[in-house]
Amino acid sequence: MNEAVVAAGVSKRYGETVAVDDVDLSVADGEVFGLIGPNGAGKTTLVRALTGTTPVDGEITVHGEAPTAVDADRIGLLPQSFSPPARLTARELIDYYGGLYETARDTDEVLSAVGMAAAADSWYETLSGGQQRRVCVGIALVNDPDLLFLDEPTTGIDPAGRQSLWSLLEELADGGTTIVLTSHSMTEIQRLADRVGLLQDGRLVAVGTPAELIESHGGESQLVIDTDQAAAAVDALTDADFAATAGSTEVVVDGVSPVEIGDAVAVLSTVGIEYGSLAWSEPSLEDVYLQLTGETFATAGNADSTTVATPTDAPSPTEAEPQEGAQ
Ligand SMILES: Nc1ncnc2c1ncn2[C@@H]1O[C@H](COP(=O)(O)OP(=O)(O)OP(=O)(O)O)[C@@H](O)[C@H]1O
Numbered sequence: 462m463n464e465a466v467v468a469a470g471v472s473k474r475y476g477e478t479v480a481v482d483d484v485d486l487s488v489a490d491g492e493v494f495g496l497i498g499p500n501g502a503g504k505t506t507l508v509r510a511l512t513g514t515t516p517v518d519g520e521i522t523v524h525g526e527a528p529t530a531v532d533a534d535r536i537g538l539l540p541q542s543f544s545p546p547a548r549l550t551a552r553e554l555i556d557y558y559g560g561l562y563e564t565a566r567d568t569d570e571v572l573s574a575v576g577m578a579a580a581a582d583s584w585y586e587t588l589s590g591g592q593q594r595r596v597c598v599g600i601a602l603v604n605d606p607d608l609l610f611l612d613e614p615t616t617g618i619d620p621a622g623r624q625s626l627w628s629l630l631e632e633l634a635d636g637g638t639t640i641v642l643t644s645h646s647m648t649e650i651q652r653l654a655d656r657v658g659l660l661q662d663g664r665l666v667a668v669g670t671p672a673e674l675i676e677s678h679g680g681e682s683q684l685v686i687d688t689d690q691a692a693a694a695v696d697a698l699t700d701a702d703f704a705a706t707a708g709s710t711e712v713v714v715d716g717v718s719p720v721e722i723g724d725a726v727a728v729l730s731t732v733g734i735e736y737g738s739l740a741w742s743e744p745s746l747e748d749v750y751l752q753l754t755g756e757t758f759a760t761a762g763n764a765d766s767t768t769v770a771t772p773t774d775a776p777s778p779t780e781a782e783p784q785e786g787a788q
Pocket residue numbers: 475478479480498499500501502503504505506507541
């Protein structure tokens with residue numbers, strides 16, 4: 462497969478700050494590549510480097526050429542911050558930016574694709590932040606680029622709007638558009654990206670498919686069982702060869718597959734230990750991110766967890782089944 466983007470030894474300094482540090486990266490034609498990393502990790506700077514909007518050290522080719530030499534018609538770029546003229550309507554803006562290219566998509570089609578058909582005739586400045594972002598996404602798409610760079614495309618867009626934008630990006634990807642996007646939403650990246658690169662302090666510290674990264678760095682699935690008898694529960698589960706550790710009011714059982722959940726709770730029932738809710742979670746990209754960046758947050762590890770059963774007086778624990786798809 463041809464490479465749409467190749468970066469070799471790319472670095473960018475701002476004075477003493479090393480924003481991007483010796484990054485090697487390639488993105489194949491038709492691939493969706495997600496860039497993740499903490500604030501200040503260098504994502505925007507790398508996107509700017511790849512699009513030729515900031516000079517850098519190292520080598521970058523886009524479709525085999527220097528980024529600055531690539532025909533504008535072939536690249537779409539949604540910068541992280543973009544403020545089009547405020548007293549133009551959404552329709553006028555799409556029309557205007559479309560007119561800057563040799564060929565452009567139909568304005569109404571773009572407005573509808575980004576969910577702005579109904580508010581097409583409102584001034585940009587009167588739109589909500591999320592609606593403004595949708596218009597900006599529309600502007601990035603207007604030249605029907607075969608390589609699309611999106612720097613935090615869904616920031617400020619509501620959940621329904623995000624879902625429809627994800628569907629739109631999936632359609633574009635299915636149609637062969639190469640997409641490089643940055644995001645702080647691991648759900649977004651996990652859903653859209655074929656491969657993910659994690660930047661930290663300017664360095665690309667991990668690259669792989671979401672599944673590969675989760676396999677290597679995501680840790681194990683966990684079953685968390687609420688119980689006031691945590692110590693006794695750990696003893697019983699350990700005797701039954703489960704890897705259990707006690708918290709103050711819960712037991713965490715590592716490495717439990719969905720089909721083993723019933724076995725684990727049956728152990729507790731057998732020895733008469735009462736338990737409350739069960740939550741089973743499988744590792745996600747969020748766990749990879751937290752593991753590799755060393756960051757934490759209050760709900761670490763629970764991002765994709767699913768409560769699977771209620772108190773002891775509810776249906777038999779062995780009937781508890783994990784549910785897929787919780788986000
Ligand atoms: N124009 C600039 N002048 C000076 N320093 C800059 C400039 N642009 C970025 N930096 C610095 O480079 C580093 C990387 O910034 P960058 O915006 O690329 O990070 P990011 O990963 O996109 O962050 P965020 O997630 O907050 O958008 C930061 O330390 C930032 O302060």
